Amino acid sequence: MTLPVRVQSAPFDMGAELNRFAARVPGAGAVVSFSGLTRDLASGDLQVMEIEHYPGMTEAALAAIRDEAIARFCLTDAMILHRFGPLRPADPIMMVATAARHRADAFAAAEFLMDYLKSRAPFWKKEITATRATWVEALSEDEAALARWSKPA
Amino acid sequence: MKLDIRYFAWLRERVGTAAEQVETKATTVAGLIDELRARDEGYAYAFSDLASIRAAVDQSLVAFDAPLAGAREVAFFPPMTGG
Numbered sequence: 001m002t003l004p005v006r007v008q009s010a011p012f013d014m015g016a017e018l019n020r021f022a023a024r025v026p027g028a029g030a031v032v033s034f035s036g037l038t039r040d041l042a043s044g045d046l047q048v049m050e051i052e053h054y055p056g057m058t059e060a061a062l063a064a065i066r067d068e069a070i071a072r073f074c075l076t077d078a079m080i081l082h083r084f085g086p087l088r089p090a091d092p093i094m095m096v097a098t099a100a101r102h103r104a105d106a107f108a109a110a111e112f113l114m115d116y117l118k119s120r121a122p123f124w125k126k127e128i129t130a131t132r133a134t135w136v137e138a139l140s141e142d143e144a145a146l147a148r149w150s151k152p153a
Numbered sequence: 154m155k156l157d158i159r160y161f162a163w164l165r166e167r168v169g170t171a172a173e174q175v176e177t178k179a180t181t182v183a184g185l186i187d188e189l190r191a192r193d194e195g196y197a198y199a200f201s202d203l204a205s206i207r208a209a210v211d212q213s214l215v216a217f218d219a220p221l222a223g224a225r226e227v228a229f230f231p232p233m234t235g236g
Contacts, residue, residue, distance in 0.1 A: 036236050052161055052162055053235075054159070054161055054209075054212070054228060054230070056212055057209060057212035057213075057228070060212055060213075082235065093236075094235070094236060114236055117235050117236055118233070118234070118235050118236035119232065119233055119235075120214070120233065121233060121235045122161065122209070122228075122230065122233055122235075123233055123234060123235030123236075124161060124162035124230065124231060124233065124234055125234045125235075126162070135162055135163045135231065135234075136234045137231075137232075137234070138231070138232035138233065138234050143232075
């Protein structure tokens with residue numbers, strides 16, 4: 001599957017995903033990718049990170065963010081893959097990849113995608129240990145990170 | 154009018170359901186929240202801090218003063234934590 005936006009519970013192979021993406025961007029001189037991994041708690045006792053999402057809205061939001069990135073940074077292509085369901089520490093959660101003629105646009109677009117999907121795509125994380133379950137709170141700096149993109153690129 | 158309402162994350166846990174259909178006279182998202190709050194203590198508690206709640210109408214993020222005319226589905230959830 002090489003759909004540019006995917007939301008799935010199944011694990012993925014980030015190397016294989018990136019190779020497949022790079023193979024279909026002729027003319028691009030730069031490919032940048034970012035992968036998010038399930039981070040253990042500072043206390044080291046995370047058992048499961050449960051990711052909930054809003055089926056339908058999630059796909060639409062990610063597609064809109066991707067379209068915006070492609071237009072804004074003149075990308076050759078971009079992909080977003082995000083998992084939901086129960087994840088273990090160090091499991092890959094998500095990845096984005098961008099392709100452009102030159103690296104500056106590919107780097108900037110990857111950051112843009114991450115900043116937007118953190119606060120604008122309907123995902124919620126719950127951290128579960130043997131004794132407690134806690135919803136991860138949004139950080140004010142995540143919201144602040146969006147502000148830098150409101151100026152013309 | 155009839156509306157499908159969906160709740161996610163801790164908001165879902167606090168109201169005790171993931172989805173329900175309601176008959177409402179509200180004309181805005183804020184009006185709908187007022188109706189829901191008036192139902193019982195669980196809803197009042199779930200919607201007690203609007204700064205930590207986001208709303209979507211027909212799967213698009215909206216402000217609380219957004220109109221409900223023509224809407225089919227309204228969703229309420231905490232600030233998103235993807236990535």
